[in-house]
Amino acid sequence: MKYVSLIIQSVPLIETGKFKEAVEKIDKLMKSNLSKIQLYPNRQILFFHKVIALNNCGNRIEALNLIDELIEEGLNEKIEISVLNYKFIILLGLRRYDDAEEMIDLILDKDPENHLTLLNEALFLYKIGCKEDAAEAFEDLLNETNEKLSKFKEMMFPENIWNMELTQVFERIRSPKEFLNMELTDMLMQKSAIHERLHQYKEELECLNQILELNPKHLRAWNMKGYVLAHLGKYDEALKCVNKSLELYSRDTYSLDIKGFILAHSGKPDDALKYYQKALEIDSLFEEAYYHKGEAHKELKQYTEALQCFKKVLELNPYCERAKEDIEQISGQNQDIS
Structure with a gap:
């Protein structure tokens, strides 16, 4: 079972935000002389973990290319649905909504009752x-x-x-x-x-x-906990949680966006702007950060900048009703701004 343990070593690295270390670990294992690591489907599982790590550190195109290579060579049935679902996640991150919808339909044709796929379908419906x-x-x-x-x-x-x-x-x-x-x-x-x-x-x-x-040390759990506590009005505790996630990975765009959200909702929209901006410098397709940045500018009565952010949201996601409403509100109240 030693080789199985080696294969899953990348999982805790990914969960704790050590994405680059996970990629390095996987590449090292792939170059090793351990014959069982190279066997199908072990090699595919390792490559899939690499896809997840690459996507999380912002290398979406590289992750998509690697996942397409996996699909082309023929996926092991044990990981096929997981791999296809993750391709959907990447396509959604790239704002390729038509391709993402086709991917969901493809997976549901293969397994109509798959729980993860049905969850992704629901998230897609919410998104559009x-x-x-x-x-x-x-x-x-x-x-x-x-x-x-x-x-x-x-x-x-x-x-x-x-x-x-x-x-x-x-x-x-x-x-x-x-x-x-x-x-x-x-x-x-x-x-x-x-x-x-x-x-x-x-x-x-x-x-x-x-x-x-x-x-x-679960990165996503810490930043999500910060977001939840902010919604419950517990801003000091929320800030501690998101700071823990940023200690794990300082370039995590979700954590940066959530920190901005917490600061903005605790009455510090000016401080929030720098965290939204940092998130967008790392990921220029981050719709939520553009929207939250627009909200902060709006709160500060910086309507020109707010309008630019909300328009960018619509470029990325034409289905976003809240951005349309904000644009209409700002344009209606400030007719000299367009």
Whole structure:
């Protein structure tokens, strides 16, 4: 099992924001003389981890090219759906909405009941403004996710010890801790994403706290926790959380955007602007950062700059209704600005 352990070593590096180190680790393994690493599907799994790391450090085109190479050579059935779903994520990040929609349709043709694909479809509907359809889908997915978590607990943990500390639970079962961590973390991350879209922030916070108990250095959990706490009005605590995520990876655009969001909503829109700008210098396609930057300019009555940001949002996502509303409001109140 040593080679399996080597293959999954890149996962904690990715989860803790060490994306470049993950790529270096994978490249080193691929050049090694360990024959089992080179075997199909082990090599594909490693390449898939490299795709995830590349995308997270902003190299979307390189990640897309690598994922297309994987698809072209023929995917192992164990990872096919995961790889295709991740291609959807990359296409969405590149704002290639038509291609992203085609990818979702392709995956659903292969596996109509795949939970991750249905979640991505709901996120896509939300992104393009079909919010009622998305909300209905999220509600259904939340029920399914809760069922999955319940079955996971029944299968993996002895009766009556679910309320124990997770570290104690892992000592009482035979399965390797890292595999259980990954599976449980994935389910909790999906559940937290659904709660966020349904504006169920207290429930989302519970999921994120469980993830951080499993992995205290989980980058996404820290920045999402900061975002949730900001929505709950706990700005000081939110700032501490997002600072922890930036300690893990200082160039994480989501964390930079969320820090700006926290500062803006705690009455410091001027301070927020520099974090939005830094996020956009790293990722010029980051729609949310443009929108939040526009909100901050609007709060500061810098209407020309706000209008530029909201127009950029519409360039990236023509479906964004809130940007259209802001443009109409600013243009209506300030007819000399266009």
